[in-house]
Amino acid sequence: xxxxxxxxxxxxxxxxxxxxxxxxxxxxxxxxxxxxxxxxxxxxxxxxxxxxxxxxxxxxxxxxxxxxxxxxxxxxxxxxxxxxxxxxxxxxxxxxxxxxxxxxxxxxxxxxxxxxxxxxxxxxxxxxxxxxxxxxxxxxxxxxxxxxxxxxxxxxxxxxxxxxxxxxxxxxxxxxxxxxxxxxxxxxxxxxxxxxxxxxxxxxxxxxxxxxxxxxxxxxxxxxxxxxxxxxxxxxxxxx
Amino acid sequence: xxxxxxxxxxxxxxxxxxxxxxxxxxxxxxxxxxxxxxxxxxxxxxxxxxxxxxxxxxxxxxxxxxxxxxxxxxxxxxxxxxxxxxxxxxxxxxxxxxxxxxxxxxxxxxxxxxxxxxxxxxxxxxxxxxxxxxxxxxxxxxxxxxxxxxxxxxxxxxxxxxxxxxxxxxxxxxxxxxxxxxxxxxxxxxxxxxxxxxxxxxxxxxxxxxxxxxxxxxxxxxxxxxxxxxxxxxxxxxxxxxxxxxxxxxxxxxxxxxxxxxxxxxxxxxxxxxxxxxxxxxxxxxxxxxxxxxxxxxxxxxxxxxxxxxxxxxxxxxxxxxxxxxxxxxxxxxxxxxxxxxxxxxxxxxxxxxxxxxxxxxxxxxxxxxxxxxxxxxxxxxxxxxxxxxxxxxxxxxxxxxxxxxxxxxxxxxxxxxxxxxxxxxxxxxxxxxxxxxxxxxxxxxxxxxxxxxxxxxxxxxxxxxxxxxxxxxxxxxxxxxxxxxxxxxxxxxxxxxxxxxxxxxxxxxxxxx
Numbered sequence: 001x002x003x004x005x006x007x008x009x010x011x012x013x014x015x016x017x018x019x020x021x022x023x024x025x026x027x028x029x030x031x032x033x034x035x036x037x038x039x040x041x042x043x044x045x046x047x048x049x050x051x052x053x054x055x056x057x058x059x060x061x062x063x064x065x066x067x068x069x070x071x072x073x074x075x076x077x078x079x080x081x082x083x084x085x086x087x088x089x090x091x092x093x094x095x096x097x098x099x100x101x102x103x104x105x106x107x108x109x110x111x112x113x114x115x116x117x118x119x120x121x122x123x124x125x126x127x128x129x130x131x132x133x134x135x136x137x138x139x140x141x142x143x144x145x146x147x148x149x150x151x152x153x154x155x156x157x158x159x160x161x162x163x164x165x166x167x168x169x170x171x172x173x174x175x176x177x178x179x180x181x182x183x184x185x186x187x188x189x190x191x192x193x194x195x196x197x198x199x200x201x202x203x204x205x206x207x208x209x210x211x212x213x214x215x216x217x218x219x220x221x222x223x224x225x226x227x228x229x230x231x232x233x234x235x236x237x238x239x240x
Numbered sequence: 241x242x243x244x245x246x247x248x249x250x251x252x253x254x255x256x257x258x259x260x261x262x263x264x265x266x267x268x269x270x271x272x273x274x275x276x277x278x279x280x281x282x283x284x285x286x287x288x289x290x291x292x293x294x295x296x297x298x299x300x301x302x303x304x305x306x307x308x309x310x311x312x313x314x315x316x317x318x319x320x321x322x323x324x325x326x327x328x329x330x331x332x333x334x335x336x337x338x339x340x341x342x343x344x345x346x347x348x349x350x351x352x353x354x355x356x357x358x359x360x361x362x363x364x365x366x367x368x369x370x371x372x373x374x375x376x377x378x379x380x381x382x383x384x385x386x387x388x389x390x391x392x393x394x395x396x397x398x399x400x401x402x403x404x405x406x407x408x409x410x411x412x413x414x415x416x417x418x419x420x421x422x423x424x425x426x427x428x429x430x431x432x433x434x435x436x437x438x439x440x441x442x443x444x445x446x447x448x449x450x451x452x453x454x455x456x457x458x459x460x461x462x463x464x465x466x467x468x469x470x471x472x473x474x475x476x477x478x479x480x481x482x483x484x485x486x487x488x489x490x491x492x493x494x495x496x497x498x499x500x501x502x503x504x505x506x507x508x509x510x511x512x513x514x515x516x517x518x519x520x521x522x523x524x525x526x527x528x529x530x531x532x533x534x535x536x537x538x539x540x541x542x543x544x545x546x547x548x549x550x551x552x553x554x555x556x557x558x559x560x561x562x563x564x565x566x567x568x569x570x571x572x573x574x575x576x577x578x579x580x581x582x583x584x585x586x587x588x589x590x591x592x593x594x595x596x597x598x599x600x601x602x603x604x605x606x607x608x609x610x611x612x613x614x615x616x617x618x619x620x621x622x623x624x625x626x627x628x629x630x631x632x633x634x635x636x637x638x639x640x641x642x643x644x645x646x647x648x649x650x651x652x653x654x655x656x657x658x659x660x661x662x663x664x665x666x667x668x669x670x671x672x673x674x675x676x677x678x679x680x681x682x683x684x685x686x687x688x689x690x691x692x693x694x695x696x697x698x699x700x701x702x703x704x705x706x707x708x709x710x711x712x713x714x715x716x717x718x719x720x721x722x723x724x725x726x727x728x729x730x731x732x733x734x735x736x737x738x739x740x741x742x743x744x745x746x747x748x749x750x751x752x753x754x
């Protein structure tokens with residue numbers, strides 16, 4: 001069984017990394033022929049970096065848009081971020097100091113994450129406009145993440161599986177030294193769902209993660225009068 | 241097509257987010273372009289035989305050429321932030337008029353043909369085949385988007401439905417299913433030089449008439465020159481400015497401003513149109529062809545600067561795209577931005593103290609300003625972000641005594657479209673236009689009741705025409721819409737009794753544009 005999980009995570013990691021790399025390459029390769037920043041927009045590169053920072057860290061546009069969605073999604077994303085950082089401890093030895101330091105907050109961040117997800121699910125179910133635009137996959141993503149979060153909380157606060165064994169297993173995968181996974185059902189569910197998420201991410205709406213960095217309405221400098229913007233295929237039109 | 245019967249939405253005290261009602265606008269369709277309209281733009285005359293394959297191939301082509309299209313189709317998480325932001329949804333309750341609803345009409349097809357999940361699990365991710373029914377929905381709902389970008393302000397990924405609707409229209413054009421209104425107009429520009437199809441002599445006549453009117457009114461010989469070689473400034477303005485009300489009052493204002501500033505300027509028959517409907521149909525090639533007329537006119541006339549008149553989408557293309565499409569403009573005076581907006585010009589002169597104004601000339605009005613969507617969210621004026629909001633207001637406040645803004649969430653970057661932009665300013669889409677105007681009408685009514693405002697000033701030819709038409713539906717008077725430079729025109733005191741054109745040296749290479 002441990003071998004099956006080891007293989008699963010190896011495959012999931014490869015799919016995630018290669019799949020994401022291909023999409024990022026596609027986004028980077030596709031030209032943006034016209035200047036289309038949503039204005040008012042920054043007039044310098046530094047300004048764009050700041051705009052992107054506010055967007056990625058604080059969800060600035062969403063904050064302008066819908067306060068409830070902003071609260072829930074910010075709780076979820078920031079919770080997830082802390083939880084992911086906390087999980088680094090299962091892959092390295094010795095554990096870095098910053099990771100040690102966030103351990104206490106990281107444990108409780110899981111609650112913020114799950115509460116955020118439940119809020120988002122509630123909006124999807126109860127707001128008629130959001131319900132209308134939801135496909136089955138939109139609900140399933142939320143459920144998947146809730147299962148991951150809830151099973152994680154169970155293990156942290158109630159079941160306490162042998163995390164030293166888990167850590168040996170994961171460090172074993174990437175050092176090829178082998179290792180056994182504790183046969184704890186909640187742990188196995190948790191890990192299966194995480195692997196599923198990794199496998200599906202590059203083929204799903206979770207592409208908003210790389211996508212935001214390539215969004216021309218957010219990442220372009222507002223300087224079209226000062227600097228001529230011309231992509232390759234447009235240049236060819238001028239030559240013909 | 242029978243003239244559609246519809247009910248004008250009721251004005252409430254606030255802009256309400258309605259409960260959705262499926263299909264309230266599914267009957268909407270606009271006149272289809274005739275074969276020669278399409279062919280003049282390089283599209284097939286009629287719907288091609290293998291239209292499904294051709295449409296999917298075109299979609300693939302656009303995905304490889306436009307990063308916005310590719311990223312926006314992938315990135316949407318259906319968070320719902322945009323769902324209550326579109327004026328057409330607010331006015332019609334139709335969920336396909338929610339920005340994400342509109343995008344999904346196309347995204348579903350993208351997923352079916354271009355993504356792993358959509359190819360193998362279509363039901364799971366809501367992917368559908370491109371059928372006749374889907375194409376009909378595209379034609380209907382992608383002509384209910386004014387490409388105003390309000391949704392893109394609130395989207396956490398900046399997804400801009402305008403980009404999707406432009407792509408959808410380009411795909412439809414590529415299979416011979418074009419919209420008559422836009423394609424016929426673009427054809428007129430290619431052939432004659434402006435959207436209205438006015439030949440040079442008609443423009444010359446109009447301008448002569450304006451000179452006489454202004455002289456009768458002020459006893460000052462203000463000139464409205466056409467095709468004058470060696471003038472310093474080429475003014476490019478929407479052709480509606482030559483005829484329509486209140487547009488023409490704005491044109492009169494530009495002339496007075498140039499006169500009083502003592503600069504030499506000219507209009508051009510070749511570039512007698514600032515508007516460029518090539519953007520509305522998403523066609524880079526047509527947009528470029530239209531833009532090149534301005535470059536050619538500037539070269540032929542030997543001007544030093546280009547200034548654009550009051551027109552929203554024209555300013556987006558002028559400010560954001562002109563340098564790309566028809567640049568570089570290294571033959572113009574590098575001391576001035578290329579191009580400049582007439583409001584930038586006027587505000588610059590006001591700051592220099594060039595003009596004397598008698599604000600009391602506008603005392604019969606109390607003004608509010610409508611930020612036109614393309615100016616607000618797709619361009620800039622002046623050196624700093626947000627100048628597109630401040631400069632027109634500064635100009636207005638310099639010439640009127642009574643000014644009040646509408647509510648904060650209906651102006652600046654959150655401004656509501658007039659309801660007629662993006663190629664919808666046609667009578668066959670009247671129902672869409674009237675319903676889409678609801679949020680703006682609500683905000684206007686409120687500022688009238690609360691602040692005693694009487695008139696709405698705008699810097700966009702489409703906004704002006706649209707408001708003239710839809711005001712009566714909401715119980716307002718069609719003359720309550722005014723041009724910003726009409727207000728300038730009313731207040732400006734003409735101290736320069738001789739037209740600069742009559743001064744010696746006009747047309748020569750002089751530097752009187754300080």
